[in-house]
Amino acid sequence: MRDFDYTRAASLAEARMIAGEPGAMLLAGGTTLLDLAKCGVAAPTKVVDITYLTGLDAIKVDQQGAYIGALAKLSHVADAAAVRENYPAVSESLWQAASAQLRNMATIGGNLLQRTRCAYFRDPQAFPSCNKRHPGSGCAAIGGLTRNHAVLGTSKVCIATNPGDLAVALSAFDAVVHLGDRRVAIEEFFLLPGMTPEREHALEPGEVITAVTIPASNAARRSTYLKVRDRQSYEFAAASAAVGIELAADGRTIRDLRVALGGVATKPWRAREVEKALIGQTLEVEAVKRASLLAMTGAVAQGDNHYKIELAPRIVARAILKVGGLA
Ligand SMILES: Cc1cc2nc3c(=O)[nH]c(=O)nc-3n(C[C@H](O)[C@H](O)[C@H](O)COP(=O)(O)OP(=O)(O)OC[C@H]3O[C@@H](n4cnc5c(N)ncnc54)[C@H](O)[C@@H]3O)c2cc1C
Numbered sequence: 335m336r337d338f339d340y341t342r343a344a345s346l347a348e349a350r351m352i353a354g355e356p357g358a359m360l361l362a363g364g365t366t367l368l369d370l371a372k373c374g375v376a377a378p379t380k381v382v383d384i385t386y387l388t389g390l391d392a393i394k395v396d397q398q399g400a401y402i403g404a405l406a407k408l409s410h411v412a413d414a415a416a417v418r419e420n421y422p423a424v425s426e427s428l429w430q431a432a433s434a435q436l437r438n439m440a441t442i443g444g445n446l447l448q449r450t451r452c453a454y455f456r457d458p459q460a461f462p463s464c465n466k467r468h469p470g471s472g473c474a475a476i477g478g479l480t481r482n483h484a485v486l487g488t489s490k491v492c493i494a495t496n497p498g499d500l501a502v503a504l505s506a507f508d509a510v511v512h513l514g515d516r517r518v519a520i521e522e523f524f525l526l527p528g529m530t531p532e533r534e535h536a537l538e539p540g541e542v543i544t545a546v547t548i549p550a551s552n553a554a555r556r557s558t559y560l561k562v563r564d565r566q567s568y569e570f571a572a573a574s575a576a577v578g579i580e581l582a583a584d585g586r587t588i589r590d591l592r593v594a595l596g597g598v599a600t601k602p603w604r605a606r607e608v609e610k611a612l613i614g615q616t617l618e619v620e621a622v623k624r625a626s627l628l629a630m631t632g633a634v635a636q637g638d639n640h641y642k643i644e645l646a647p648r649i650v651a652r653a654i655l656k657v658g659g660l661a
Pocket residue numbers: 359360361362363364365366367368369404405430431432433436439440441442443444445446447448497498499500541542543544568569570571
């Protein structure tokens with residue numbers, strides 16, 4: 335770990351000003367930033383601590399939707415009664431993230447900006463080739479061990495998975511990321527790697543995430559987050575799904591359906607093909623299983639991660655049947 339200057343930001347304006355300087359990085363809970371600095375991936379020359387800024391940790395839910403401040407802790411959001419009631423998938427995605435200690439430190443803004451768990455990315459000394467760390471240096475993962483890598487949204491220069499859980503639930507329910515006055519829809523906030531995998535999100539230098547809002551919907555109220563992983567706690571998703579449903583008055587016709595996938599793609603992945611296939615249809619086990627296969631439209635396996643193409647549709651189907659009351 336190298337030396338760096340530390341500033342405790344006294345205002346959002348000061349945080350933005352310093353964060354815009356070359357080599358500067360914001361510090362929130364520190365659970366990702368310090369890890370990355372220790373393993374040599376991040377090398378900030380200035381660290382701007384935003385944890386003392388007031389007013390950025392609010393959690394408010396009303397009839398229009400939810401407002402979650404960027405400095406709200408994962409554990410507080412997961413446990414907020416109004417979030418549990420109106421956005422169960424959001425609460426469950428947070429409960430299943432990391433460990434209790436990490437959830438007590440980590441913030442919503444920092445969670446959205448966590449970096450990939452690609453083992454090659456996180457070990458610069460052993461693996462100098464990584465297009466995300468050093469554009470143009472190659473990709474050590476392609477042709478290597480790819481069990482945790484993505485099958486959707488990959489490019490020929492990067493196949494790293496986005497590891498976040500919360501972002502998947504936010505994608506299902508059309509959340510908006512607030513960067514002060516600028517608002518970015520969650521689907522546009524995360525970028526595909528294309529030929530520039532070093533650019534992961536729409537944040538510009540000097541911008542700070544101030545909040546996330548999620549519109550209210552019946553589908554969000556009747557939702558779940560299903561995460562499958564190698565062990566039942568303290569582990570990233572092998573594959574996951576955030577699903578919400580609204581049924582018509584007959585209790586069987588699907589009026590609205592939201593499906594987003596985690597652990598399988600280079601960004602949180604909205605599975606619109608599944609939604610389109612089922613909206614307006616009768617909720618029925620075989621139809622749900624058939625439609626769930628569409629979640630893998632365009633998927634490309636990279637050796638060891640082939641199992642995700644089978645696993646993810648099963649998770650999607652299970653989650654839809656669960657929120658629909660059929661499982
Ligand atoms: C062992 C381990 C297991 C984990 N398991 C999971 C898991 O299962 N699921 C999951 O989703 N996550 C998991 N995580 C990731 C964890 O949730 C993140 O580390 C955490 O949410 C990051 O939040 P933070 O506040 O600590 O961010 P920090 O480490 O402080 O910051 C992370 C990044 O975001 C930037 N940043 C922070 N806040 C802002 C802001 N408001 N505006 C702009 N930039 C900002 C920082 O500059 C930095 O680049 C795990 C982490 C660890 C260490």
